[in-house]
Structures are given as structure tokens and as C-alpha cells.
Amino acid sequence: MSYEKELHIAQLAVQRATLLTQRVFHEKAKGTLSKDDNSPVTIGDFGAQALIIHAIKSNFPQDEIVGEEEASSLRENKNLSTQIWHLVKSASLEDETSERELGGPIESEEQMLQAIDAGNSAGGAHGRIWALDPIDGTKGFLRGGQYAVCLALISDGSVKVGVLGCPNLPVDDAAPLSADIDDPSGQGRGVLFGAVAGCGATSRPLGRGALQSSQAIRMKSVPDITDATFCESVEAGHSSHGDQAAIAKALGITRESVRMDSQAKYGSIARGAGDLYLRLPVRKDYQEKIWDHAAGEVIVKEAGGEVTDAEGKRLDFSRGRTLKENKGVVAAPRAVHAQVLEVVKSVLGSKE
Ligand SMILES: Nc1ncnc2c1ncn2[C@@H]1O[C@H](COP(=O)(O)O)[C@@H](OP(=O)(O)O)[C@H]1O
Numbered sequence: 001m002s003y004e005k006e007l008h009i010a011q012l013a014v015q016r017a018t019l020l021t022q023r024v025f026h027e028k029a030k031g032t033l034s035k036d037d038n039s040p041v042t043i044g045d046f047g048a049q050a051l052i053i054h055a056i057k058s059n060f061p062q063d064e065i066v067g068e069e070e071a072s073s074l075r076e077n078k079n080l081s082t083q084i085w086h087l088v089k090s091a092s093l094e095d096e097t098s099e100r101e102l103g104g105p106i107e108s109e110e111q112m113l114q115a116i117d118a119g120n121s122a123g124g125a126h127g128r129i130w131a132l133d134p135i136d137g138t139k140g141f142l143r144g145g146q147y148a149v150c151l152a153l154i155s156d157g158s159v160k161v162g163v164l165g166c167p168n169l170p171v172d173d174a175a176p177l178s179a180d181i182d183d184p185s186g187q188g189r190g191v192l193f194g195a196v197a198g199c200g201a202t203s204r205p206l207g208r209g210a211l212q213s214s215q216a217i218r219m220k221s222v223p224d225i226t227d228a229t230f231c232e233s234v235e236a237g238h239s240s241h242g243d244q245a246a247i248a249k250a251l252g253i254t255r256e257s258v259r260m261d262s263q264a265k266y267g268s269i270a271r272g273a274g275d276l277y278l279r280l281p282v283r284k285d286y287q288e289k290i291w292d293h294a295a296g297e298v299i300v301k302e303a304g305g306e307v308t309d310a311e312g313k314r315l316d317f318s319r320g321r322t323l324k325e326n327k328g329v330v331a332a333p334r335a336v337h338a339q340v341l342e343v344v345k346s347v348l349g350s351k352e
């Protein structure tokens with residue numbers, strides 16, 4: 001199957017939702033709530049989830065959706081719900097044809113809340129399930145750093161389509177990897193990554209109207225691993241900076257890691273701006289969420305990479321809303337992945 005329509009709709013939907021999040025990004029007040037696990041969610045997360053689910057349901061009504069957010073807190077907070085509704089109502093692409101392809105506008109605040117709640121699939125091994133992270137790296141979003149709008153289609157447990165909207169990454173695939181997002185002109189940033197299993201990965205400028213033309217991306221070859229650049233989370237609670245530093249040292253890597261929030265890390269290594277992405281668990285009991293990895297996994301694999309957990313197992317997207325069979329993530333160009341994994345195992349093994 002070619003998944004041409006799925007990729008097209010996913011790219012348009014992510015593009016439109018990313019534009020909504022950018023408006024919130026530039027506002028001082030982001031309507032932040034704290035969820036039960038103490039993690040933040042903003043009006044940008046809710047608005048982006050509503051828009052993307054509306055677009056998927058309009059085009060593929062039978063498909064299920066695993067979305068990170070749900071609307072119960074908004075039903076108890078009319079003020080916040082209304083703020084989101086104002087954002088969602090006025091979100092549109094400049095291109096009318098694209099707008100129509102996304103199912104037209106959401107008609108009411110209630111319909112918006114229902115769309116947010118339609119991301120409640122339990123996930124699983126059968127059928128077509130979309131995994132949606134409306135803002136990945138919400139902490140980065142709040143800090144003024146990197147974040148990504150992430151959407152993937154999983155079919156019978158494997159990822160077929162992945163799209164990442166990264167408004168704060170440079171458009172230029174050849175720009176060096178940097179945690180810095182300073183860009184006084186505001187120009188030259190915003191990239192949309194896409195991939196279909198078996199068909200390669202691409203990047204294109206995020207833009208505001210019809211989708212601009214895309215170009216193929218490839219991971220960089222790494223003839224000498226000691227020259228590699230690796231990236232990792234900013235948040236020390238999300239992955240073990242200590243283990244990652246020990247792995248880099250054992251590989252002979254001398255360059256400092258680049259710390260950035262969100263799946264912008266997957267996009268960055270896929271286009272060769274960096275080489276490795278290491279995410280070693282801090283807490284043994286944490287289960288990674290499928291929406292934090294699905295789009296990034298297929299984009300890196302299609303760009304010539306390998307993505308496994310810290311034990312070398314493939315990421316298993318068929319187990320529900322989390323990757324409960326996996327621990328951590330190791331992403332690298334295919335030619336060096338085994339070498340990196342061996343060092344990961346030996347560093348983690350020596351701790352036990
Ligand atoms: N203890 C933990 N270990 C690993 N990931 C965690 C975590 N707690 C939260 N996360 C996830 O880390 C994601 C951000 O990843 P990164 O650190 O690479 O930016 C968060 O996504 P959201 O921001 O969408 O909630 C959240 O799902």
C-alpha cells in the first residue's frame with residue numbers, strides 16, 4: 001500500500017496544528033495546567049489535538065486514534081475551554097483547498113471537546129491506529145526551546161506513516177545541530193518531516209499555505225564513531241544523562257551532547273544534522289508512550305537508521321498506549337547501530 005493520501009492529510013493536519021501552536025508559543029500566557037502525573041499541558045496541546053483529530057476523522061472515519069490528551073479537565077474549566085475554542089476557530093491554512101481537505105472547520109466548542117476525547121483508543125496489535133502527540137516536548141515549548149507536533153499511522157502494530165512538525169528547527173537540512181533557537185529574523189525556521197515505510201523520508205519547509213516541495217533526507221554516514229554527535233533530552237528526568245555520557249565516553253566520542261526537547265531529535269539525526277539519539281531510562285518502571293516515538297521511528301528508519309530499545313529489541317507499538325515491552329531508545333545509522341548497542345549493553349550491564 002502506498003499510503004499517499006494518509007501522508008498528505010497527516011502533513012496538512014500537522015502543518016495547520018503547528019501554526020496554532022506557534023501562536024501560543026509567542027504568547028506569554030499559555031494556559032498551562034498540571035496533569036495528574038505533574039506534567040504540563042497547555043491550550044496549544046489541546047487545540048492542536050482537536051484540529052488533528054478532526055482532520056483524521058473527516059478523512060478516515062473508521063480509524064482509531066491514540067492521542068496524548070483528553071478533555072475532562074476542560075469540561076471543568078469553561079474559561080480555558082473557551083480560550084482553546086477561540087484559537088481553534090481561527091486556525092486555518094492560507095490555502096482553501098487544503099482547508100477543505102482537512103474536513104472544514106470544527107463547528108462548535110462541544111464538537112472540539114469531542115474531537116479531543118476521540119483520542120482515547122487503547123491501541124493494540126490490529127487495524128489502523130493513529131498515534132498523536134499534539135505537542136511533544138511541552139516543557140521545551142514552555143521554556144522557549146524545541147518542540148514537535150507528531151502524528152503517525154500504525155497498522156497491525158507497525159508504523160507505516162510518520163510526520164513531525166518542528167517549528168523551531170532550521171529549514172536547512174545541512175545546518176549544524178544546535179540547542180540554540182535564537183533567530184532574530186524569525187526566518188529560516190520550521191520544518192516538516194515525513195516518511196512512509198518502504199518509501200523513504202523527506203523534509204520540507206513548514207510554511208503557511210499549500211505544502212511546499214519536499215526533498216529526500218538521509219542519515220550521515222559515520223566512518224569514525226569518535227566523530228559522532230549525539231543528542232539527548234534536556235530534561236534529566238526523561239533520560240539518564242549520566243549513562244548517556246558514559247556510553248559516549250566508552251565509544252570515544254569527545255563532542256558534547258546536544259540537548260534538545262521532543263522528537264526534533266529524531267528529525268535532526270534523520271537528516272544528518274546529528275548522528276545518534278540516546279534515551280536511557282532513569283526510572284525502571286517508566287513505560288515510554290507510543291506517541292513519543294512512532295513518527296520519529298519510521299522517519300529515522302526510512303532515512304537509513306536503526307531504532308531499538310536499550311536491549312536491541314525493536315520498539316513494539318502493538319502493546320497498547322505504551323511501549324511496555326521496551327526500555328529506553330537507541331537510534332543510530334544502520335551501519336553503526338550494532339557497535340553503539342554493544343557499548344550501551346556493556347555500560348548498563350556494568351551498573352548491575
Ligand atoms: N520519566 C520519563 N522518562 C521518559 N520520558 C518521559 C518521562 N516523563 C515524561 N516523559 C516523556 O518525555 C516526553 C518529552 O521527551 P523529551 O525529553 O525527549 O523532550 C514527554 O512528552 P510530552 O512533552 O509530549 O508530554 C513525556 O511523554
Ligand SMILES: [Mg+2]
Binds near residue numbers: 039040068138
Ligand atoms: Mg505531555
Ligand SMILES: [Mg+2]
Binds near residue numbers: 135292
Ligand atoms: Mg511527548
Ligand SMILES: [Mg+2]
Binds near residue numbers: 045068133135136138
Ligand atoms: Mg505531548
